[in-house]
Amino acid sequence: xxxxxxxxxxxxxxxxxxxxxxxxxxxxxxxxxxxxxxxxxxxxxxxxxxxxxxxxxxxxxxxxxxxxxxxxxxxxxxxxxxxxxxxxxxxxxxxxxxxxxxxxxxxxxxxxxxxxxxxxxxxxxxxxxxxxxxxxxxxxxxxxxxxxxxxxxxxxxxxxxxxxxxxxxxxxxxxx
Numbered sequence: 001x002x003x004x005x006x007x008x009x010x011x012x013x014x015x016x017x018x019x020x021x022x023x024x025x026x027x028x029x030x031x032x033x034x035x036x037x038x039x040x041x042x043x044x045x046x047x048x049x050x051x052x053x054x055x056x057x058x059x060x061x062x063x064x065x066x067x068x069x070x071x072x073x074x075x076x077x078x079x080x081x082x083x084x085x086x087x088x089x090x091x092x093x094x095x096x097x098x099x100x101x102x103x104x105x106x107x108x109x110x111x112x113x114x115x116x117x118x119x120x121x122x123x124x125x126x127x128x129x130x131x132x133x134x135x136x137x138x139x140x141x142x143x144x145x146x147x148x149x150x151x152x153x154x155x156x157x158x159x160x161x162x163x164x165x166x167x168x169x170x171x172x173x174x175x176x
Contacts, residue, residue: 028128
């Protein structure tokens with residue numbers, strides 16, 4: 001691992017961490033642009049595969065950061081990318097939480113800010129889904145299963161894990 005790569009990882013993931021309202025999935029488009037298009041650490045397929053692995057694994061949505069860092073610079077790349085993603089925002093949140101809880105209990109500004117950030121978070125997460133969907137190799141059966149799964153999840157209270165397992169099984173049986 002070179003010093004230049006370490007600095008690039010810190011820059012990409014440190015700056016991006018400041019935009020990650022809603023977790024790692026909110027900044028997937030930025031991760032994709034930086035790791036695939038700007039620095040060429042990964043191919044589009046490797047990025048999509050890393051995203052799929054991160055989503056399938058238990059743990060936080062920022063797990064993708066460790067995978068992207070690993071692909072860029074091995075174990076040190078994973079450690080540096082993860083630290084760059086977690087440390088800056090962790091320090092900011094820690095500091096803000098102390099101030100926020102000290103005297104801003106039920107103030108209208110607090111509720112307005114939280115209500116305003118909610119749709120931004122949803123939009124960022126949806127943008128991440130679009131980026132990954134565009135790169136995925138898709139067969140018409142996969143698209144159909146995605147549409148059906150989305151409708152089922154939006155219209156019912158079925159556990160998403162059950163829907164994911166059913167789609168995986170259907171994809172296996174249908175060869176999609």
